[in-house]
Amino acid sequence: MLDRRSLLIGSAALALAGPARAADPLRDDAGRALDGLRTPVARVFPAGPPAAILLYTLAPDLLLGWPRAIRPAEKPYLLPQAGDLPEVGRLTGRGNTANLEAVLASKPDLILDVGSTAETYRSLADRVQGQTGIPYALLDGRLTAAPATYRGLGRLIGRDAEPLAMLAERTLATMRARVAAVPQDERPRVYLARGPRGLETARAGSINVEALALMGAVNVAGPGGSLAQVSPEDVVAWAPEVIVALDPAFAAAARQDPLWQATPALRANRLHVSPSLPFGWVDFPPSVNRLMGLWWLGTILYPARFPEDIRAVARDLSGQLYHVVPDDAALDRLLAGAP
Secondary structure, eight states, rough: OOOOOOOOOEEEEEEEEEGTTTTTTOOOOTTBBBOOOOOOOEEEEESSHHHHHHHHOOOOBBBBOOOOOOOTTTTTGOOHHHHHHHBBBSSSSSSSSOOHHHHTTTTOOOEEEEEOOSSSHHHHHHHHHHHHHOOEEEOOOOOOGGHHHHHHHHHHHHHHHHHHHHHHHHHHHHHHHHHHSSSSSSSOOOEEEEETTOOEEEBTGGGGHHHHTTTTTTETOBBBBSEEOOHHHHHHHHOOOOEEEOHHHHHHHHHEEEHHHHHHHHHHHHHHEOOOOSSSSSSOSTTHHHHHHHHHHHHOOOTTOOSSSSHHHHHHHHHHHOOOOOHHHHHHHTTTOOO
């Protein structure tokens, strides 16, 4: 999917101006006025998975449903009432399945979209807002914008987002500080293996490798900002020192495949399966679920610089982000494939 949106609600000047500017309209990260929006908001329709996840972490009671129904394996890591919410489809991104009639039938006070604020998405927001009369907010979905995005969403829906904004700030600051101390020649060459054969990857600049880039990983697939299909011979030639896989079945097969075994990553036993419950930790959906993934990436890329117990980190962040603290068995499932 795409990059997206933190909230420009009004502007910094609005926050400073106080009552004299109180009548100014709320604005989203695309600078669009959210006419008709009144707080506190009671019902929110998520335009896609990043919006649903962001909203759930801050105000699960406002979420009308999920773009894709929550699967049985994901439910133990979410509040029971949230895990049972209906599938509402999606308005944006690949496989958009929601229609405006369904949106209207759910009677939302706000449509929330989190990701890119590029013209394509501004136009979609304007069209949907014009056709439905429902305020449609575009928020910045970049991982680095998470603190501001939380604060903006909190102001939009009338909730205190400061604890989660500060959590995001602390996490990002810790990652930046530790990665900055790693010499360039010690930053690992990494291949992101997507799909059941591990032969789809994301080139540098893509939203799919934003977390890896923030952690200083050198993307062996090179620049391009898009997904790409490659061959096993390409991967061998790139000689990745670490492989991050999304599919456990691929990882198991690669460990037995002489071609993959020729990579430095396999020779050093540095093929790792990214955790994916309740949502992906590294790649998708591109939302605040990746905050947990930054800690996991730290443990596999720079184990000497990340001595934290990843189980303790996962337990703590699950409680803060997902409102559920997993037990030991759930943590085992959560971290399957992690070191």
